[in-house]
Structures are given as C-alpha cells and as structure tokens.
Amino acid sequence: MIRFDSVTKAYPGTTRPALNGVSIEILKGEFVFLVGASGSGKSSFLRLILREETPTKGAIHVLGQHLNTLASRKVPYFRRNLGVVFQDFRLLPNKTVFDNVAFTLQVIGKSRGFIQEAVPDALKMVGLAGKSNRYPHELSGGEQQRVAIARAVVNKPAILLADEPTGNLDPATSAGIMTLLERINLGGTTVLMATHDAGIVDQMKRRVIELISGQIVRDERQGGYQTQAVPVQGFGRMAEEVAP
C-alpha cells in the first residue's frame, strides 16, 4: 500500500536531511501511528506520501504508483485516492458544513446527484447529521475536526493521512475523534496518523513507527508512545558523560 525504499529527503540549503535512508512498508487496512519530536521528519514523511515533495534519494510506492516518476499532471488524480486531516482543520470559513464537504467533490467534478448522496452519508458517519447548515465558526473544535474528517473520507479514499488531528483538542474530544478514525479504519481504510499524544498511542495499542532525526528508530506492533525496551546506546553515552 505504502512502501519507502531507503528514502532520503534533503531540503535545499540544509545539511541535515529531513529523512535519512527510511525504508518501511505499510499494508492495506493497517492503523499506524507516526511518533517523534518536532523536526524528526513526520511531516516530511506525510508530504512525501502526498507527493507534495519528491524524495532526494530512494523510491516511494503508494497505491501501486511509483511516486518518483509520477507525472505532475497525474498528481491530482493520484491525490483523489488519499484523504488528509490536519491539526488546524483547514475548513473554508465562508462555506457551510455541507458545502465544505461538498466542495472537494465539486472540484473533482462529481455530479450533483452523487454529492447529494455522499455528503449526508459522510456527515452522518462523523456524527454531524443535524449540523449541515452551520458554519465552521459556529462549531466546537471537535466538531470542526469531524467536518474535516468527513471531507477527507467523503470520496472513500484508500488511505487517510492525519497530521496531529487531536493536537488542538481536549482529551475527551480527542477520544471521540480516535473512535471515529478507528471506525474508518475498520471500514478498510489505511490510517496513518502523526501524533504527539502519548495517551492515545498507549491506549490504542497499534503499530507505532518512531522517527528521530529523520531515521526510523522503532517499528513496533501494538507499541506505546515510548518503547518498553531499554535504549542501550543512550545509557552508554550517559555513562561516558558521568564518568570523569
């Protein structure tokens, strides 16, 4: 579904690459957490999957497409198979909830009939069936994120990318969002979520990929936010520093 083969991404003008020799495979239907400090390469990882960037070295395959060689004009059509959710929701303030969700279908040329069917379905799925005529500023943060999720999944994408979707939300609301993402995952959509929220990761017991300075240091089934294994190298270094 998603495969990275020793992918390195270096932005021009920087010496340290954002991603350094990353190889990973994510299978269909998986729910994967991407954890790591700010600047560890999580966002670059997601941007590479979206093909907002191309890798400096290595090959990326997503949904059977080789992204390195995908022509620019085919990128929009490729992206129609991906859904994306952000920390800051990115809703259009002058459009209603319904129109925000419908907008993505309109711009990819779906028929009016399809939109009338699909949008209420998506809103019902995220639990906002009664609020389709509200404007984003009339909704709570959790509800706004639900609209964003409805927008991401209304076109039934194979992969849902979530960049810290609970970053702006309180724990109770976050739990609601996670339940929703889990339900979407159960429907067969691969979910890849970058997060800093240790509680959520520990509780969900899903696959965890940890990035430090652009390298994968951990890829654990049913992992927690922090690994249970003792980081030996870290101890060694500390001992050296303490010794003199």
Added chain:
Amino acid sequence: MRLGLILGEVGNGLRRNVSMVISVILVTFISLTFVGAAILLQMQIGQMKGYWYDRAQVAVYMCTSLDTTGNCTQSEATQDQIDAVEAKLKSDALTPYIKKFEYENHEQAYKNFQAQLSDNPIASFVTPETLNESFRVNLIDPTEADILIESLSSMPGVQAVEDQRGYLDRIFAVLNAASYTAIGVAALMLIAAVLLIATTIRLSAFSRRRELGIMRLVGASNRFIQTPFILEGVFAALIGSVLAGLAIVGIVQFFVQGYLTTALQSTTTLVGLGDALVVVPILVVVGAALAAASAGVAISRYLKV
C-alpha cells in the same frame, strides 16, 4: 455543474477585486485604443498611396532661357528638342510603360501656377517665360518612374525628370512616424496592462489561497484550478478591448468621417467604418489573448504540485 462552479468563482474573484479589475479595464482600453489608432493610420497610408500614386505623374521639364541646371545652357529648349522627347515617349521602348502623357506649354503652366498660388504674392512676379514647359506622363505602374528618368534626363533640352511620388513619400513618412509613435505608446501601455493583469490575478489567488490549498489537496486538476483566474483576467480585458473597439468606431465615425471629410473635402480618401470594423475584432482578440497569457503565467505559481 462544473461550469456553474467555475463561473461562480469568477464572479467572486471579480467582486473581491473591483478596483483592480477597473484599472485593468482602463489600461487595456487605452492601450488597445492606441493599437487600433496605429492600425487605422497604416490603413490610411495604404489608401492614400493607392489614391495618390495613381495620380502621381512623372514630369519632364524642358529648359527655359534662364535655366543652367541639367542639360540647359540658358537657352530655351528648341522645338526639335521637344519633338525629340515626344518621339522618345512614343517610341517602342517606352510606350509599354506609359498610360498617357500630355504637353504643357508656357501659357498652360502659367495658368496652372496662377490658379494654385493665387493667394501667394510670388504669383505676381512670375511670367510665363520663367516657367518650364513640360511633358506630364502618367505611368501604368508608378514604381517604374526610374526607366523614364534614365532614358530622358540625358536628352538635350531637358532640364530635369521628376517623379512626383517623391513629394508624397515625404507626407507618408510623417504619417508613418505618427503611427510608429502610436505603436510605441501602445506597446508601453500593453506592458503595463499585462503586468497589471498578472498582479490582479496574484491578488485574487492570494485572497483565495485556502480554497486553492484544499483544491490541490483533494486532487482538483490544474485546469480546474486555473480556469477561473484566467477567465477573470480575460473578462476584465475583454471589457477594455470592447471599449477600445467602440472608441475606434467612434473616432472613425465622428472625427474622420464627420469632421475630416468635410474639412479636407474630396482631396483624398479616408478610412471608413468598414476599416474600423476590421480593426475591432483584432483588438478584442489581442486583448483576450494577452490577458489569458499573463493570467496563466501569474497563476502557474499556485499550481506547482
């Protein structure tokens, strides 16, 4: 569905940017009016050439008793010399080029001179003897005057052979300079128009960058994203070019046909409404094409995936 959506976007963009759109309209209006005026001037020159070159003659001036230039030695051209020139004009070598010619003697030359310069004090000092006798030759093809000049100017008794197109060329040079000036002004204004359109479109795109970001994210095709912006630029430029077209038609109708025709009476032909109506579509196409191109370039920055 999609067309409605695109047109809605165009309407939104135009409403949000009214002042910029108005300036685009004005600048394209002025610049294309200059372009149209330049084209009309060229048409006018073409028409005048056609009109006057037909009437332009080659004059073969015979010596008077006062002339020292040419082949003259201060003696009047003899009848033999005049006959020789006439015979030459009738010879097989020259007749294929000549439509007709006539001879103007001292008395006729004096009469014409008095008629043309009746207001001029110089007319009273001129006597028939000081004016050259001449052959007035109409050529079939006015550009072949050199043949006549070559074969006649060395004949005895001929003072000079003059192609009257030379006078006309000076007038045309002035008109040409005017039309080049108009083209120069038009070019500068068009550059301003293109830059203004590009700026307008960038502003419009900036104010809609959230929508653009989401469109790119969900996979709207580039064409779908750029079309509203290009239409926005083309729409503004079209209004400007239609105004320019109206101005050109107005200039021809009221200034050229209304004023100049009565002022100059029938001394020359002038461009008419038919010519103006040829110019209008050129202006509209130029305006729309330039706007589409500059808007397309301006928006391309937002399309990089």
